[in-house]
Amino acid sequence: MGKISALKGISNTFQKHQASYSSPRKRPHKRDHAWLDVSDDDLEVRSAKKQASSSKGMHNQNHAHGPRKKPRVSAPAHLPGREPIQMQRQQLPIYAGKDAVIDVIRQNDVTVLIGETGSGKTTQVPQYLLEAGLAGSGMIAVTQPRRVAATSLASRVATEQQTSVGSVVGYSVRFDEASSSDTKIKYLTDGMIVRELLGDPLLSRYSVVIVDEAHERTLRTDLLIANLKTILQARNGSASAARDRKGKGKGKAQEPSGKLNPLKVVIMSATLEAEKFSKYFGGAKVVYVKGRQHPVTIYHTATSQPDYVDAALRTFFQVHIDQGPGDVLIFLPGQEDIESLEKSIDLYAKQLPKESLGVIILPLYASLQPAQQAKIFASTPPGMRKVILATNIAETSITIPGVKYVIDTGKCKEKRYVAKTTGTGFDTLLTRDITQSSAVQRAGRAGREGKGYCFRLYTEESFKKMPATAEPEIRRCTLTSSLLQLRCLGQNFEELDFMDQPDEGSVASALKTLFLLGALDHTKSLTPLGRQMAAFPLEPPLARALVASAEWGCTAELLTIVSVLSASSKLFVDTHDAREEAADARKKFRHASGDHMTVLNVVKAYEDVSQSEGKKARKDWCRRMFVNERCLAEAANIRAQLRDVCEKTGVDWKASAEGGQDAEARVLRAMVAGLVQNAACLQPDGSYKQLMGPSVVKIHPSSSLADKKVPAIIYDELVFTTQIYARGVSAVPRSFIAEVPVFKRRSG
DNA sequence: GAGCACTGC
Known part of the structure; x- marks a missing residue:
């Protein structure tokens, strides 16, 4: 793109990303950012081993289409609400692979299902399994890291099943539950299912547990996944899927029991961790589903920008002056930077010539009053351009309509526990570089409704040096609460087979705290007080x-x-x-x-x-x-x-x-x-x-x-x-x- | 004398 001249003295030099994410012809490797590209097949099934060495998979035999000449860029991301609901379901990308998905899950104890937002996996797969009779006499659980997701998904799926929430389709989140004896599909938060584990260690009510957004690797998701592995051994016998990687986690749950109803586990995740999940479950099948995303063209700065707030300011006005209509979303690490940039943009916007578009500046962060937050959803009046200054909240939790340009500072704040074995550690809350998956996610926010552009305020070099994914929470949070829950189940951090084992110092710190509180005795056994606390x-x-x-x-x-x-x-x-x-x-x-x-x-x-x-x-x-x-x-x-x-x-x-x-x-x-x-x-x-x-x-x-x-x-x-x-x-x-x-x- | 991303039971 070269140099864009905008306001005098404030301009940045950008370089177009070498391997453009938006090229319809080039098919990126699966583990890259295939989702920003709409490619010609909707679904592939392959084993994890094949996937590692080859980018070409076995095509789904049920998939009737030949290669498409044109990417589906013109297809609407959101289907009109007036269409009959069953037709809407059939137009979702995952519908083409419905039978294949059901078959793979039927034939395997554990399935890893990869698909981006827009594929329909979270709403459709549970219904497919129910309609195929895979729920048996039990329930299908679908776990979510966030409450709002659990409740809104339940109401969407209930509508599709033409029932009301709480009958066949229900949910369970803290302070709120809608389910009955009829409930077959239950959406629940990962924290809620971990709580259920305390009263029902084998999760015997469920025939299928679907762990959605598993790539986010919340502490609770990791606890659940580790437990699912031992539960599989207990309920399905020594099935291949439950093969023990480390020879750990052997307990009473290991005995095969013919009486228990078998369990199916489906892990739903983003691309980057597919192999890891598959390996963890002894080489589980991996199923790929394409999403619906418009192409996003990515630009990096030619040089690094130490003052990212200033760089964001300059870039915003370059976009504002030179580019066509469309709202702008700027990612910043925290409230302080947002408030400072808000003032600067306001100052410069007043000096713009009268004929240019007006600017509406909207801050967005978690602690902002709900009424203020709601403003981002108002449609942009003619002659105006919205610019939203947001934290990570706009990366996963809130989707903003109308965004065509994303400006990414490449920074976020991260809370990290510094353990002291005395149990007196502390949290740090510091600004740091984001991860590659986060950068891809941020860029994707520009392509939800049409072609988009993302301006990264860091070099392509810097992008390549970023860690691929965030460190899982189990490696950076206080473990006190989780350790108490594990002790209630007779388990330990050291003996359970986690995807990532926690840091020894953090475990020692948690042990010390629980001992001092009287929840554990000197033999690390749970005390009656500990059980009461839990x-x-x-x-x-x-x-x-x-x-x-x-x-x-x-x-x-x-x-x-x-x-x-x-x-x-x-x-x-x-x-x-x-x-x-x-x-x-x-x-x-x-x-x-x-x-x-x-x-x-x-x-x-x-x-x-x-x-x-x-x-x-x-x-x-x-x-x-x-x-x-x-x-x-x-x-x-x-x-x-x-x-x-x-x-x-x-x-x-x-x-x-x-x-x-x-x-x-x-x-x-x-x-x-x-x-x-x-x-x-x-x-x-x-x-x-x-x-x-x-x-x-x-x-x-x-x-x-x-x-x-x-x-x-x-x-x-x-x-x-x-x-x-x-x-x-x-x-x-x-x-x-x-x-x-x-x-x-x-x-x- | 100063600042706090996000989420869960």
Whole structure:
């Protein structure tokens, strides 16, 4: 493309990608980015071994078409809603290979099915299997990493089956379930099926388990896959598919049992990891299904761009001035960069000549208010161009219509746990380079409705140096919660055969934490306390604090605090622009002991407003106080769920310390029981040093205790950004920490 | 004195 002259003094030089993704003639190797190309066959079946050495597979015999002369670029990505639903189903790419898919799954215990969005695999395969009678007397489970996907897929498939959700087709996600004794196809989150595993270790209710989006490799998907391997041995005998790679994972589940109903496993994934999944399951069959994507032309910069925000600014205006209509999507790592770029684009856009298109700038990130997020779906008015500044959220979770140009900074933020064997590790949250699969995914966002263009703000060299795929979560997350769940199943990280084994240090760290919380004893066996903790859908330290609240008669308070802390959004809204206002508002709720009691104050105030005034007044109040209503609503849901678990496990959830003089002390004592490892003491030089670990930590400036000097603190978490910050901090007397049973146990 | 991608029970 060469140099595009745009605004004076702001231009980038781009080079067209050498191996263009958009060429209809060139057929890329399967493991490359075939999905951006619409190629001539819809489905191939082949074994993984053949696939590794050859790019030419055995064509599906049911596939009647010859090679197409023209790529299907003109075919609409979304079919008109007026067409009869059964016709729509038949026009999906996977329909051509329906019989082949059914046959392969019928003949194999494990099938790896590769297909991009638009192929129809997630909605159609479960229906094919049901219609072919493969469900037998059991159910077909389809797992998803995200809640919204599980619920919306269920309603789509229910419509296709001409029933309502909850009958033949159902779903199961946290806080919400729609299923009945008629249910044959159930969409559920991976976290939910791992929970089911605790009560039904062989997943005996299911005849087929389909693991969708397996390439995302969430911690829960990896736990499920490892368990599916042992379940296959138990339910199908020593079938070839369950052949044991490492000779590990041998337990009681190994005994073949004729009585158990056999299990079929289908792994659905993106191209890059197909072989890995196949190998893991002893050479499972791999089935390929083509998706529907329009071609995207990719450009790389000629030189690397250290200031990616500035490069994005220049590139945006090059596109805006030189290119035809179509919206622009810019990928940035975080809120801060988004806000900064938003200001710059706004500034330059005002200087554009009158006859050029107007610019609508739309930020998009997870913590943005839903009303703001919704703006991206409004259609672009004539004479205008939308530019969306987004984080990773636009890579998988939200699909934006109308995007023709993607600008990719090649950066993202990644949370990574740095393990310390003392159990006192911390999270880092740092900007880093994205992976190749992420880059391909981002580019693909330009080709959803027609021909698209992607401008990468990094060189082709840099692209080639990127890691192919992200490291699976099991290698970079805290394992405490998963280890507790595994111990409930009588399993260990070391003995289970995972696709990727976790880091030894992380396992040691998790063991230490669970031991200190009293969930495991010195022989690493599960204690009754541990089993009780596992019943709560909480991180183990919070579960421990909640259980401890029974001793101190403050369960009502702890339920509130723990619910807010485990909600996915933050309690306080904090935008850069109104930082001081927000801080002022927050002062009204501040409790001298710190952030945990402050949470109680906020919830109490919110409940008062809710009771005395209407919904609108409540909303206004939240806005004025910079309180995030989404967080409070989610916390109320969690609280109700936790209350049910209390009821079942015999914890008196009504017990309250309210009004008593020692209310604060009792609440803090319960918190300390869960956060023993998260304690730090003031040192003579004014810094805080971890009590059970080596690090010096600083109270995060967002805390109500920022800059305060108190003898000892406990905190919710440590995050390293520019230094190690403690977040969610309370001041506690040192004696509270010393009195925690684990210290007594040590000395006694 | 400063910032936080995403998801799950």
